[in-house]
Amino acid sequence: MSPRNVSLVVMLLLMGTAWGNGEEFRPWSDATGRFSIRARLLTVSRDLAILEREDGTKVAVEVEKLSPQDRAYLDSLMAENPFKPLQEDSAKQPEIARPSGESPAPTESNSPPPTASSGGESFQPYFLSHSGPLTVNWEIVRPISVNPGVGWQLTLPEVAPLSLQPKTIDLPPKADFFEEVTALAVNPRAGWALVKLANRRPGAQSKLERIVLCDLISGRTAIASLFEPPQTPLAIYCADTSSRRYLLFRRDEFGFGNQDTLFIHSVLPARGGVEGELDSLVSLTALTTWIPYDTKRGVGRDVKWADFPDERTLVTCSGDGRIAIWNLETMHPEASLPAGFGHLPALSPHRQWLAFATRNEVGILDLHKREVIAVQQAPQQLGFPVLAFSPSGQKLACLANRSSIYVWDVATGKLEASFPLPTGLAIQKDAFIFPHDEFLLIGNRYLFHWKSQLLVWEYEDLGPTTTLGDHVCAVVGHRSGNGIESRALVLAHVPHAAALQVLDRALNNPETFAFRKGIPVKIDVSAVPEAGREKVQEILTERLRSMDCKIEPDARVTIVAAVTGPKERRVSYIHSGDYKVKEYQLSLKIVVGNQVLWETSAGGVPFILFLRPGENVGQKLKELTSKPNYEWFKAVAMPQFLPEMPVKGTVALGRGPLPSTDL
Template structure:
């Protein structure tokens, strides 16, 4: 693989100056060596101009090395110098490294056509964030109040779409994005290995008809972020590295397909100079882009900066800055936005940024790899942390189920799906039945799996063809195998009729009798048999009080005396299940005339002992066993996606 290497030695501050379209398409001059500098004046170098291409300037340093500089980060003097140059040169698709021949692969791929597009993309504005509405907790925000949509499923029946085959053994399907408002999808492909130039292409799919429009190869390294609401325009993100001379993760473009050719807009950087990296200020990379109503797109950066942009003018209407642990999701109609930040869940109007409600999770989990998804009814939310999954009832903010694995490996680093009630699709391949903790199926060999509105979309790419297939999980065979397993007690460690013992030694003595009585009721309700010498042990504990600052409507913090009630199940000396609750609820209900602090003080007088009576102990829990060969996930079955259909093992 030939790598176009350059040195990015300039760290710049964004400026609001742009060359006109007549001047910046392609300018070249090679004779004059001059001093170039950034807008801050701190970084300077002696170089000659090679070319201005798109929004980048190519310079050759006196040592012969090539530097690529974003145009908007050059000093005003340098930009003025460029505007005064005439343009006698024909625009070229690439600036090859010195001494490198033109790539025959690049010649075969059609060069992308440049479109002026809307005025915003021709001359991207500078969004002055201090002058744009900043969304924060407490902006006219009352306590949690959420009404689910009538349905969170897709409002249409999606069809299977045929996609083109691989262009090369090394080409891969990188991403599939669904737009339920436009009933459209986009699949993106890249080929970066064993090729002189990186190649990208896209397939645009009409989900109602299953028809697809497929582009030819484009020289570049880009991946789709979203299909816009017109169903024809694709928002693309650079995915190249800083060294290979292609678009990087901070840069976005608009692509449209005309025949095999792709028409591209100029590049736009939505979040310039937002991150500190190795002592330098860099642009933030884009992580998500979700179209909503009225030509607006929510864009989330890896810096935690979330903003709502008019995608035509590139003007932001509101924004918020999230902490390091965050995630966002929307209802399928894109009218309700959820933002998870640290241990708080916010409910917002995505168009205006108005905060409609806020709740704080009880028993704060260890943060990391955070993802959130709504179920197909829109009344429950699944949240994953490092090695823990929770299901939240959005009517009251209470945890209705959880799932935790041993160790510190993240549950779902690459993706999370909520395909059906009681099921989680972890890491885009592992289907888990949450109530029983059974690992039902390991879905293999899909290039991409993405979930939207209760439908899973499977992307396949082979040297014989490609597919985008809408499906449901669990599929019928998986449902049958799960039912068979649930009828077989030998599969389970925990099941109705299992013998258990009870240990309340971790509870303060004054609460022993109450906790014991309450927990015995829960054990009886679960169908367990209480026996003092049983190998499976249920342990109760209470810790606290600890003073903790909490917030409900974000008009200040309140101090609470927090007690934690905990129940664990141990087998063979190992903890296999745990559940905790606090005396301070996520959604606070006050009595008439009672202040928030008065209610918090009332709750802080002691632990929540009723929790031990109301807790739902697991009905079934899969028995740990050595994984059979070929089934490293210890699932009941393995299913492989093929061009001919799903093959079960």
């Protein structure tokens, strides 16, 4: 920024100048000329120009990033009348987040709000010296732009290994049948885990909730009770110079907009113990409460993800995808980035980068620089994308639409894998982790070797799961012979030995599998309506040939396609009403003799409808259900290996619990 512009910004800041309703709506553009809006100038705060569009939306832009013409326009405003009177509402200096009811310190001409000090020793989180609710002024938050011209070429920082050892930590027995483990939060620097136990007894007036705090180093645990409103743990805060831990919780009630409030709790021994060490009982005391996205409504108000990348910073993500970077010394959101609706970002292992996704892009945000350092187009539109880094930080994965997997090399941005998940897997939206550079764990259940696209293992009795370096931290359940269920927090390596063994067998001894790449097969489409048989035959022939399978009429393995229906049924869509449709059921089987090795099916009515401009729900349903959707046979994910005697109840190569000891 030129000295003249610096002087302009400082002068505007000190005077609190605001133009308000007197300013005209005019075009504004950035220095590159690629982005422009029509708006009027409201005020200039610090180095930001606050603009208002004709629809009332307020936009903040750095003065130095405006076009030369717009910066000259700001100069001219000051030249016209440097003593322009201030409007009552806009003359006030935009307030930084502070407890409600607390007034700014009296100073001459309302000097700028304090910023975080640079000295490490003087740093103290805001919530240690202030209590009560906070208010947030989003108008002075710096927007982070996503510039497609950034490209993707990164140098990866080193990832420090964690000094954690595999272990099993016993959790309290169930209070009764209705108590469930509903959440898990960890922090590798703190060495702690939080497990939430919630009792969902039908008809109960209140929901009893407990938090189990687990020291992952010593194995000690402590229990704390939670009171109204219902809350769920999101993250653990620890400072570099203190052994004390602080817990970040979110209000957790049913309905859009009811997961909007954050609480920071301190942990106090219940029986006179030492702070920072776990006793059998502890109490939680709320230090600070605030609604980060209080200007939003509905799902955009909810906090869907949050974490502390370091002792000075909190990062949050709203339900509509807005990422905010908070300065913990002032409890003020310093910068924000709009990302994809319903997306969940991922913090890198070195905790300096945040991976994010929009509907059409995937990128990396540098949390220290507050800027996007890598971005590229996604292979296709990403619906509800969930992101995860591998333990080394070298790979980035995305689960989109709960049905598709993408894996990129983080240094180059190269797409290294893209494949659909097998039809029918029960995938929880936010249960997606990267426990090993070659394996993905999806839905707290399914272990994929992404390089070969093989579903290697299905874990039994696995609850909430997350990663800690190259370990998985998971809640596991076990039912003994007398029916008593026990629970534990397990810190273990994934994949475990048995999963590696079945993968090795699949990759190096494929002849032991009844169905695999390169074997002869035959196709049976006799159960497909005559009008569609030729089309389905062509689709399956092409798919099997892509696996080097020869189509032979006397082959031992048969691929059986079938279509049943139509069957009339009534469906309902939110905000649209009920519709009567005809539903066809499509199925695909792999059979050897009379033994069905694998099968899957799908109905003809989609759960989510995407409408083109001018199209309504009734028209779309008629188009989709008037005949069988034979395109499904192109999209359904077929297994690559099937044993002669499949593992009962799963399409994975193996099935079993996560071992409680390192194998």
